Amino acid sequence: MKELNEKQIKTRWIDIKKQIKERQLLAYRVGISLNDWDTYMYSTPNVDEINRIYLAIQEDRKTKTLRIKEALSKIVGYREANEFSQKSGVSSASIRDIIEGKKDMAGYDIINRLELFLHVTMPDFELSIENPLSVKNYTQEHLGELASEINRIADNLKQYCFRLTEMGRRLEKEKDWKGEEIEPAHNLVYSIERLSELKNQINSFWKTYIDKK
Secondary structure, three states: OOOOOHHHHHHHHHHHHHHHHHOOOHHHHOOOOHHHHHHHOOOOOOHHHHHHHHHHHHHHHHHHHHHHHHHHHHHOOOOOHHHHHHHHOOOHHHHHHHHOOOOOOOOHHHHHHHHHHHHHHOOOOOOOOOOOOOHHHHHHHHHHHHHHHHHHHHHHHHHHHHHHHHHHHHOOOOEOOOOOEOOOOHHHHHHHHHHHHHHHHHHHHHHHHHOOO
């Protein structure tokens, strides 16, 4: 392993602690005792120990990514990647890369979501014990994100209502940055299309994670 300078070592340890705080049982997985972890929370272990933990985490990610690849390969084809991307909350590019072996060490955020998706899709696929996601907390997180986006679209529609009223008052269309006239309903198109996409995402998510409980 390439030797790191002091700053790089500290950065690596900060990243390791962040990953373990997010997946607390990961400390057990990579061989950190409770007493050692209590010490490590407020101090930095020696370089050899940091590198040992770092490599153990990498190996854990590779093992979990391979397990996910094998499960995905049974149910997801290249063409279905977009559909399963919406259901799992993981980009279609990442899903394809995992299936094709181009990504052999996914990040834990991807691992968490794909494990949960596979768990609700394939009854025999068990979640890793360190995975912090459950159907309940992921549903609250994901639907909260979609609700926030709907709220942003609603704000845009309110602004459009004001501009539409102004167009009616002036009997003039709005103009773009080139000075050319814009059709009065042009700004509604994106909102309508995005709301339709969100409707499909919500229905698909509910069918995948809630109705299958």
